[in-house]
Amino acid sequence: MAAKKPTKKTNASADELKAYYKTMLLIRRFEEKAGQLYGMGLIGGFCHLYIGQEAVVVGLEATTKEGDSRITTYRDHGHMLACGMNPDGVMAELTGREGGYSRGKGGSMHMFSKEKKFYGGHGIVGANVPLGAGVAFADKYKGNDNVTFTYFGDGAANQGQVYETFNMAALWKLPVIFVIENNQYAMGTSQQRSTSSAEIWERGKAFGIPGEAVDGMDVLAVKDAGERAVKHARSGDGPYILEIKTYRYRGHSMSDPAKYRTREEVQKMRDERDPIEQVRNILLENKYASEDDLKAIDKEIKKIVNDSAEFAKTSPEPAPEELWTDIYATEVPQEA
Amino acid sequence: MATEILMPALSPTMEEGTLAKWLVKEGDTVSSGDVMCEIETDKATMEFEAVDEGVIGKILIAEGTEGVKVNTAIAVLLEEGEDASAADSVSSDAPAAAPAPAAPSKPAEAKAPAAPETDTTPDWPEGTKLKKQTVREALRDGMAEEMRRDENVFLMGEEVAEYQGAYKISQGLLDEFGAKRVIDTPITEHGFAGIGVGAAFGGLRPIVEFMTWNFAMQAIDHILNSAAKTLYMSGGQMGAPMVFRGPNGAAARVGAQHSQDYAAWYMQIPGLKVAMPYSASDAKGLMKSAIRDPNPVVFLENEIMYGKSFDVPDVEDYTVPFGKAxxxxxxxxxxxxxxxxxxxxxxxxxxxxxxxxxxxxxxxxxxxxxxxxxxxxxxxxxxxxxxxxxxxxxxxxxxxxxxxxxxxxxxxxxxxxxxxxxxxxxxxxxxxxxxxxxxxxxxxxxxxxxxxxxx
Incomplete structure (x- = not known):
């Protein structure tokens, strides 16, 4: 018997846990591969990796239903993989190729999927917050019970438009879940140095928006909180705030030497709190999966990621004509 | 199989760097995430981590070497148990050049200037019944007609509903369409412009009124970055079919912050359409076209013009096309x-x-x-x-x-x-x-x- 007990009584079945493990691992391996391709010069510009934060999107995606929407910032690869977008299309967008989700015209920070109701992929810190509330506004207007997950970081939480949005979302009872992915560093500035309050979610109280802080390294805790948030927003009670305390292992972007924190701090988080290791332990300790089962999953994920990299390398660059397409629509691309 | 570890690009502009320090030596075992060496770029000293597991078979670039080009092999990584001699026969993982586009393509160039062929058909045929209307009434009628036509069209802005519009452009719309579709916002341009764009992403046809375009400066990020660019950035998957409208330019004696003409600003943005009508018939006809347009439209009105009267065709569904002088x-x-x-x-x-x-x-x-x-x-x-x-x-x-x-x-x-x-x-x-x-x-x-x- 392992000395460490499973974190808590799990609110997920063995199959569900295996699925979370698999998706988190997919994100981790995908991001490692993206980092590698960046180093090789195959991915250019800015590239913000999600490594360490995997439990946030995976836990929340477990609470969604068909019709729900999601929107996030430029650290968006994990969100896309978690909502079921094709890794090939995401990786090929990173390499700026025709097979990418935006046919190479968006890049790492700007990808979208009409099919998955993934509304991007936004590069202006804080701007996706009112956009997400707007998507929720459209759902309320149409009278359905869909909700919109609007992800942003602890850095964006200091933008004025976030609070303009909190005010209107509460006033109009918009079905939006504000997910603050607090990875503790707004680029290189720690929360202590940038943010007057330790608990960002409590700012919602000023607008009458309920919320809570969540352990973002524990996918089951995220899912648990996500269910409360979804229940609230879906039933017409308006917005809900989840401040998910997470941690990114890599720099802000590929060119960040991360000198604002110690290597020991990162290593401690990896060793003691890693979201993937936590699920791995639960799976093994509860005998939901054997080492061999997990090895098979690792192998499967490795293949998916390697295939996506291969696709992203071999997909052609967009045709020069693409320069001039998609500037104006001739018909509405997104019908109600 | 032995693989080369290549000098990484560690910033968007890096072409070469200094291999400052090796933190591993030949024979060391590394696993994913272990720091192998420090590399100085033009911006910073970065730690370079291993991506794969293995044993450092050979170090090819000594520490202290300057000007190491990106993608130069700096070391050889052996698989666990592989003989060190394998380091001499490595497979290079250096990236091949991107394949050229598959489709045969012409070189991209700006469209040749349009030949001066112009559409000179009159806006309305001879003998059309006309009525005198102010620009104010024409704008309201244009919006009201489109709101009757499409229930996804709604109006939001400061004082548009109960106050009946700061300049009375939305007079009567709340009574006809109700509070669901004529929405008073708080004074929060940045926020409600963003919510409007999001609602357009979500399938609605918002009309966002700015009390004046001067105040839209607080929202210009959403007009440009969120509304105008999304269709392109998404490869045509989604965009923002909507209208941003309100009075633009100088009114009278309202000072510097309330008296700016933004025509030249918005005209510059690919992805936006920009209308700036003079007459009442154009105000109505262009407004109707703007609301139906599948793209974001900046609609620049003028307070002094609101009260001016013009002939407006007294016909059902009068529209004016964009791009026709x-x-x-x-x-x-x-x-x-x-x-x-x-x-x-x-x-x-x-x-x-x-x-x-x-x-x-x-x-x-x-x-x-x-x-x-x-x-x-x-x-x-x-x-x-x-x-x-x-x-x-x-x-x-x-x-x-x-x-x-x-x-x-x-x-x-x-x-x-x-x-x-x-x-x-x-x-x-x-x-x-x-x-x-x-x-x-x-x-x-x-x-x-x-x-x-x-x-």
């Missing part, structure tokens, strides 16, 4: 190009010039993006002279752009330099006399026309 007055001596309130000065000047025997042709662009440059060129080829008229500032003006188009497409037809009549290059003063001096006048236009006609 209207010739208000035909003439042979000079072309005066304007739009919005500038047309007031252009037409008045033409009237006075006619009395002096100068026959001016007056073009109202009506929309600035798309811009009907073909009609300008066609007219200039006839008159050989051009004066542009706008209230905005001179540097980077709409007139500057028109002038460059004429230079490129009709240079040989010009008998005089093009003159841009604009507002003066100062913030709008409050004092009555100074404000008058800052604004464009009919006399400015007359003087410019005389200059280009050498009269």
């Amino acid at each position: 209207r010739i208000w007055r035909e003439g042979s001596d000079v072309t005066i190009v304007s739009f919005g309130i500038g047309m007031t000065y252009a037409l008045e000047a033409a009237e006075k010039l006619a009395a002096e025997g100068i026959d001016a042709e007056v073009l109202d662009l009506r929309t600035l993006r798309p811009m009907d440059t073909a009609s300008i060129i066609k007219s200039v080829m006839k008159t050989n002279r051009c004066v542009t008229v706008e209230e905005g500032w001179p540097q980077g003006s709409v007139g500057n752009y028109i002038t460059s188009v004429i230079m490129q497409e009709a240079f040989d037809y010009l008998d005089a330099p093009v003159i841009n009549c604009t507002g003066k290059d100062v913030p709008m003063p409050y004092a009555a006399n100074l404000e008058k001096l800052a604004l464009l006048t009919t006399d400015d236009v007359i003087a410019a026309v005389k200059k280009v006609t050498y009269k």
